Amino acid sequence: MKIDCKTIAEKMKEEIKKKCAGKGLRFGIVQVGDNPASNAYIKGKMKDCAEVGIEASVFKYYEGISQESLREKISFLVNSNTLDALIIQLPLPEQLCLEELVDLIPAKMDVDNLKGTSPFIPATPKGILMLLDYLGEDLCGKHLVMIGRSRIVGEPMAALATGRNATVSICHSKTPPNVLKELCRSADIIVSAVGKRDFIERDMINTAKRQLLLDVGINRNDEGKLCGDANSEIYDIDTLDYTPVPGGLGLMTRVGLLENISSLR
Numbered sequence: 083m084k085i086d087c088k089t090i091a092e093k094m095k096e097e098i099k100k101k102c103a104g105k106g107l108r109f110g111i112v113q114v115g116d117n118p119a120s121n122a123y124i125k126g127k128m129k130d131c132a133e134v135g136i137e138a139s140v141f142k143y144y145e146g147i148s149q150e151s152l153r154e155k156i157s158f159l160v161n162s163n164t165l166d167a168l169i170i171q172l173p174l175p176e177q178l179c180l181e182e183l184v185d186l187i188p189a190k191m192d193v194d195n196l197k198g199t200s201p202f203i204p205a206t207p208k209g210i211l212m213l214l215d216y217l218g219e220d221l222c223g224k225h226l227v228m229i230g231r232s233r234i235v236g237e238p239m240a241a242l243a244t245g246r247n248a249t250v251s252i253c254h255s256k257t258p259p260n261v262l263k264e265l266c267r268s269a270d271i272i273v274s275a276v277g278k279r280d281f282i283e284r285d286m287i288n289t290a291k292r293q294l295l296l297d298v299g300i301n302r303n304d305e306g307k308l309c310g311d312a313n314s315e316i317y318d319i320d321t322l323d324y325t326p327v328p329g330g331l332g333l334m335t336r337v338g339l340l341e342n343i344s345s346l347r
C-alpha cells in the first residue's frame with residue numbers, strides 16, 4: 083500500500099509551525115550557480131519555511147566564484163548575527179572545496195549536519211525517523227536493509243537504525259547482486275538510496291511477509307518524469323507498504339530540515 087507522505091508531511095508542518103511561533107527564526111541557503119534541480123529544491127524549502135513561519139533567504143553566487151571569495155561571503159553571513167541556521171545547497175561547482183567551506187559554519191547553525199559532527203540528524207534520515215514514528219513502526223528487533231552508504235543518507239540512517247536496536251545490513255556498489263537480493267527478501271524494512279531507476283525489482287521483494295520499502299532515490303524515467311529506485315511494477319504487491327516518488331521521502335526530507343530549524347532557540 084502506498085504511504086501518503088503528502089498528508090503526513092502537512093500534519094507535521096502544522097506541529098512545526100506551532101513550535102516556530104514567536105521565535106522569529108532566520109534561515110539562510112547558500113547557492114552557487116543555477117542548477118535547475120537545486121533551484122527546484124530551494125523553491126520547495128522557501129515555500130515550506132513560509133508556511134511554518136521561518137524567514138528564509140537565498141544567497142546566490144555566480145557559477146565561477148572562487149573558493150576565497152565564497153569563504154569571505156560565508157564568513158560574513160555566519161558572523162552577521164542575522165541568521166540562526168545556514169546550509170550550502172549541493173552540488174557545488176568543481177572548483178570549490180565543500181569541506182573547507184563547511185568548516186566556517188558553526189555547529190549550532192549547521193542544520194544539514196554537513197560537518198558530520200553537528201548536533202542535528204541530516205534531513206533525510208531525520209525525515210525517515212519522523213515517518214517511522216508517525217507510522218508507529220518500532221525498529222527494535224527488525225531487520226533493516228540500507229542500500230547505499232552516502233554520508234548524508236546511508237551512513238547516518240544505518241547508525242540511527244542500529245541505535246534503535248534494528249539489525250542492520252548495509253549494502254553498496256560492491257555488494258554482489260545475489261547477496262543483495264537475499265538480504266532484501268529477508269528484510270522487514272528496505273531503505274533504498276541508490277539513485278538508479280528500476281533498481282528494486284519484484285524478485286527482491288518477499289510476498290510471504292509484510293515489508294516496508296522506503297525509497298530515497300530520485301531518478302527520471304524515459305518520459306523525463308521523476309521516479310524512485312523502485313520499479314513501479316512492484317507497487318501492486320499486497321504485502322508491500324512503500325513510499326512513492328514523487329510525493330514520498332522528498333517531502334519527509336523537507337520536514338526533517340524544518341524540524342531541525344524549529345528546534346533552535
Ligand code: NAD
Nearest residue numbers: 230231232235253254255275276277298299300331332335
Ligand atoms: P550517492 O549518490 O552518493 O551514492 C549512491 C550509493 O548507492 C552509494 O553508496 C553506492 O555504494 C550505492 N550503490 C550504487 N550502485 C549500487 C548497487 N548496484 N548495489 C548496491 N548499492 C549501490 O548517494 P545519496 O547521496 O544518498 O543519493 C542516493 C539517491 O538518493 C540519489 O538518487 C539522490 O538524488 C537521492 N536523494 C534523495 C533525497 C530526498 O530528499 N529524497 C535526499 C538525498 C538523496
